[in-house]
Amino acid sequence: MMVAKTCYNRLFTAMSIQLEKLPFDDKSDPQSSADLRRRADWIAGMLMALVLLACAFAWRVQPQEPVPAPHPQTVSHLHPRIASVAMDSGENGALEILVDQDTALYEASAVTDLAKTAMTISAGLKKYFPEARADKVRFIGRWPVAGMERFVVNTRMLELTFSWEELMADDFDASLPFQEVLNQAEAVGYAKPEDRKLVEGFCNDPIAKTAGPFCRRALDSTRGSAGGRAV
Structure with a gap:
């Protein structure tokens, strides 16, 4: 559960940073703005894929704590x-x-x-x-x-x-x-x-x-x- 939460937070932060760097408010060139949006979508998709892949890997390799066997009472x-x-x-x-x-x-x-x-x-x-x-x-x-x-x-x-x-x-x-x-x-x-x-x-x-x-x-x-x- 902790691994999934950490991966989600990293994914959200990375996407926010990258999207903030793109000049969506540039209205002088509609074609340029559309290209930037497509680029933003592509970057967001790649980031999502990379982070999800890293999360999946971390989930598989994270150490599993042994569950202690309960001492039978009777x-x-x-x-x-x-x-x-x-x-x-x-x-x-x-x-x-x-x-x-x-x-x-x-x-x-x-x-x-x-x-x-x-x-x-x-x-x-x-x-x-x-x-x-x-x-x-x-x-x-x-x-x-x-x-x-x-x-x-x-x-x-x-x-x-x-x-x-x-x-x-x-x-x-x-x-x-x-x-x-x-x-x-x-x-x-x-x-x-x-x-x-x-x-x-x-x-x-x-x-x-x-x-x-x-x-x-x-x-x-x-x-x-x-x-x-x-x-």
């Missing part, structure tokens, strides 16, 4: 997909984070997206809430269904439970594969037996080649606790 502010956060009242004392995911294009992408979202949230927990403590942390993914399936069921749900200490020991940088984090999952839960198709689709995909421990644990799981809670 765990629910760590990710825009977090729908709710609660502590499980059971024996394990798990921190439960419900995550609304986008409609999965195919089964493999559902597990992949949930794992990557869980990594982002876990990195935020470690960075912004280092004093937080829980025995477990459970990520519950919820997906709207698509296609003909939506006439039978509204959502698919899958939960991944991790040891808090083990998860917080990870170094969540760009080099950490999400498959490695999935392999740390202690338990995998389904709201309904049909939700196993999400994991089956993932484990049958080449992307799960390095997620063998996760797939064995997930496909052997018969736990359906996600459907037993109001999430």
Whole structure:
């Protein structure tokens, strides 16, 4: 905004100075006066083009001040997909984070997206809430269904439970594969037996080649606790 205002002021000043130098009041020669006016129009047009070009260049090269990331006040502010956060009242004392995911294009992408979202949230927990403590942390993914399936069921749900200490020991940088984090999952839960198709689709995909421990644990799981809670 400041650049645009400065350019406008410079353009107006330059045009005013140039126009004031031209003798428009010379009435002795109408032809000369017309020539001067055409010259004035040409000069004004050139000045406008030059100043606008300079303004455009200044606008492109002006340094952009980085916008500082706001410090999240609560765990629910760590990710825009977090729908709710609660502590499980059971024996394990798990921190439960419900995550609304986008409609999965195919089964493999559902597990992949949930794992990557869980990594982002876990990195935020470690960075912004280092004093937080829980025995477990459970990520519950919820997906709207698509296609003909939506006439039978509204959502698919899958939960991944991790040891808090083990998860917080990870170094969540760009080099950490999400498959490695999935392999740390202690338990995998389904709201309904049909939700196993999400994991089956993932484990049958080449992307799960390095997620063998996760797939064995997930496909052997018969736990359906996600459907037993109001999430």
